[in-house]
Amino acid sequence: MKFRGRAFKFGDNIDTDVIIPARYLTHTDPKVLASHCMEPLDSEFSKKVRPGDIIVAGSNFGCGSSREHAAIAILGLGIPLVIAKSFARIFYRNAFNKGLILLESDIYEHVKDGVEIEVDVREGLIKAGEKEFRAKPIPHFMIELVESGGLLNYLKKKLELGG
């Protein structure tokens, strides 16, 4: 799994209320949710970002509520990957369950907003221009989860097998 995209930087403790404000939670459509992603911090974000771009953040990304709409909103923009110093635990599970990849790496201080980043997920390698960074390895079964199309495809297969 390899990705290349521009970095969009956000700070520490980016909570799910700013990723997708509660007033939009009556919707489940990824396109609608995506159009309001990060709105309280940057109302133009959903217009600026292109599919393939990457969010780079500080510590505790995704803290707050359990709303899976947060992972759906990010994926709805075509963002495949978030790199942060650390992630809040419910968001961490939700993201992988939905197929959004999260990498733990402390690159926030070392890359500029808008620079192009290359990521090799299996190798845990991040390149930004001349600089190289290592990411904490993702548990093997989390990668399998993403590759099998998320938790619910796994469940679907399991049910088909009568498990």
Next chain:
Amino acid sequence: MGMTITEKILAYHSGKEYVEPGEIVEVKIDLALANDITAPLSIEEFEKTGAKRVFDPQKIVFVLDHFTPSKDVQSAENCKRIKDFAKRMGIKHVYDGGVCGIEHALLPELGLVMPGDVVIGADSHTCTYGALGAFATGVGSSDLTFGMATGYLWFKVPESIKFLCYGKWNKWVSGKDLILHIIGMIGVDGALYSAMEFTGEAIYDLSIDSRFTVANMSVEAGAKNGIFPVDEVTLHYVKDKTVRGFKIFGSDPDAKYREVIEIDVGKIGLKVACPHLPSNVKDVEELRGVTLDQVVIGSCTNGRIEDLKIAAEIMKGKKVAEGLRCIIIPATPKIYLEALKRGYIQIFLEAGCVISPPTCGPCLGGHMGVLAKNEKALATTNRNFIGRMGHPESEVYLSGPAVASASAIMGRIAHPEEVL
């Protein structure tokens, strides 16, 4: 090697004698919960998987508490969809209309959660039930779907942090002040992925309502769960509510902790978390200059009878400051009725408060008290993130009921002694 209460509950529910932090276990679920925001996603996904039935209709609960009574057409459609699904699946525990309360106040009140249980909820404040000595944690809609279909879910056994509390509680100080003090000390990711275990002599003096408040906000420190020992207070609370047996677990004396943090509760005063993080905690005395447009007393954190009692004691015979909206939200119909019987509702109405039906409403900027640009609120809720209660340029301060009710009278952040 001994185990913590969290480890023991996870071991028991995964059919093991022993588990240790870091181990991945498949855990049997006693109860799975969703609300009117998270259930629609879960149901959509459940249907896509081709699952025909839920693992046990008795062990699934839907509480339609967030945007209800429905605030718009879309939220009404969502509630209708949940009820249709519940009917098809034979799920009886659906709470809407006059039997609806805020989920984390309602479920314990109905006896649906017992000590030693494993509860998953598609709501981050599911950790509230740790007050009863249960393992309870928030999950997303996909995990909930998996749990609803199979009756189990994988977990990584968390490390535990012990908060050993001693000393005598100061007047007006409640569970909210303790948990704000702790979050202020360790930060919003201070307990990331961990279990927060609250114990020590001062914890045994804490009421069940205050314990719910403390466990409720453990997620605000990043924790997987918050948990209390089971004692006489717990047993007194559950004894007339349960129709089924339960198993009591307790931490071994030689259980291993990531850290033990000792807290003298006698040194804790009234606390307020300032915008925009629950860890931005100050003493109430430092914030007396902050004027307010709205006060909210309610939520899964502080909408129980003890909270309303404190508010009524402070507001009795007084008036809410001119121009300020004070919104009181009893968390369940039972709490509402009890407050009515005890005369609290009359006190609040005479003071000029708005009484809302049980709902999460304003806590997450849904309805029943959304803030305009530049407005400031003090709330007994749990989060003060940017735009949480409304406009991205509004502000939310968090406190317990004593500071909130005194502040409603003064029109600014105030200590209860200022109005009494």
